[in-house]
Amino acid sequence: MYRPEIKVLDCTIRDGGLINNHNFDHKFVKDVYRAISASGVDYIELGYKNSKELFSSEEYGYWKFCEDDEIEKIKEGVESNAKVAVMVDVGRVNLDDVKPASESPVDMIRTATYVKDIDKAIFMANHFYEKGYETTLNIMAISRDRGLELTDALKQIEKESHVVAVYIVDSFGALYQETTEELVKRYKSILRNKEVGFHGHNNQQLGFGNTIEAIIHGANYLDATIYGIGRAAGNCPLELLVGFLKNPKFDIRPILDLISKEFIPLREKMEWGYIIPYAISGIMGEHPRAAMALRKSDKKENYREFYESLTNTGLD
């Protein structure tokens, strides 16, 4: 698949940071930045721009806050064409903390939102746009929110915002190809002046497959992470996506090197990937939080009981 419009965004540090409270050290982040830059990937997302008034900097690492100074340290001395992105959540950022783009090492700010918060999210995205950033809106938990409200939200985004892309975020790893196809087509039918993005989760080993499906139907902004790192089941593996895309600007080798040297040992210390309780929550379309709690308990391998606990929650 070679379509020059396609942009790949690596969110290794941002989504991987959800496993370790964003506590990656600067050397590791710089190694990732260097490999992403050498591989020709378009964007690298380093974390969240959360307010230090809401989250403790003792509890969370640098990449929960993504202060410009820290990002400058990562960029320093590395030749790169990769643009830097950060993510913000509705209600968790102090807008006054965000300098104009011209004074910041950040190129893109992505606002993560649920359908129900779309008004606030559009307001925020417009605020960042006015400060000179590229912006996106990333609609989470989409497998739950596929009704009319989503259609309305997309119409509102098309009319009121200046984002370059609107993402389908399969937070629960519950989408299959047919649901992915329907969503991409609906997005494209409404968003005439904006690109469609896709962020897959890998609960059912469909992160990559659904990303291909999204590409087939016209999505051009694609998220992935090195070796699929990310909370719970993780994400679409960047190495597979780069192997699939035929654009000659990409080079898979720096990513392979980094997996050899950093990610194989890291996986021994941090858990993500194809793990049955996450597969079960994907099959059920549930948030992974119950599965994450299970993995921290002494029942971590008790899959049948976990499955039954999710199926027997009668709603009288």
Place this chain on the structure above:
Amino acid sequence: MYRPEIKVLDCTIRDGGLINNHNFDHKFVKDVYRAISASGVDYIELGYKNSKELFSSEEYGYWKFCEDDEIEKIKEGVESNAKVAVMVDVGRVNLDDVKPASESPVDMIRTATYVKDIDKAIFMANHFYEKGYETTLNIMAISRDRGLELTDALKQIEKESHVVAVYIVDSFGALYQETTEELVKRYKSILRNKEVGFHGHNNQQLGFGNTIEAIIHGANYLDATIYGIGRAAGNCPLELLVGFLKNPKFDIRPILDLISKEFIPLREKMEWGYIIPYAISGIMGEHPRAAMALRKSDKKENYREFYESLTNTGLD
């Protein structure tokens, strides 16, 4: 997806046996047989019916030969509606060793073949059919053999054989959704009286996604293995397939139990799954043998060098 015609075949013991020379002990095989039977899966494949004149029974375990007596020991005392399948390779079976179906615990014999051996394979499948077995033809290495020869082979199968299904076997884990779709449509356009089967490999984490793609376009015979076990990257995970199919005859819980109790510890001793050299050979459309050799060497994590060794084999 609920289509009553869909049949699921578990090949855990057969394909998993490619990792350990078919040396699973009877207790393990019986545990798998019991779980598959309880889960409502339609078929269970236990191994190869290879000739003992060609392979040493000191080097290989029982499931390389699948003698009727050994299969009887597995079935004994277990309530089951699952039919038993065995696989044969062209040229590796002594046809005289195969008793009539009425005297055997085996229900189905699947003949694995390359396109080039289709004449021999049809002859063998017809031989088993005449002995009373259900039969299939499983066309291997299909990502390499997608040209006119495949079309001709399918026409010949339609005309000359009595198989219930003809499989697409993605031996190299190289298919994507679009190639899967094209193959299923081609098979269906030629095979008017036979079902289409799909056997995916998981090199690029597409075993399950491609199986869904095959289902969407009309494949009704689907292979999978528990926890994706199988040579190299392994196969479509049975638990995901059963979680996807909505036929109420299936029960995922016995499979989850078995993964907890047997497959999590087994994975510590045997290697399969998403491993970068297998992903690379899938991306390149190569047989996994070079990657398997790498994994047994002291360069097992040297991915860049391996990648370069596959790309730099100039054919002058």
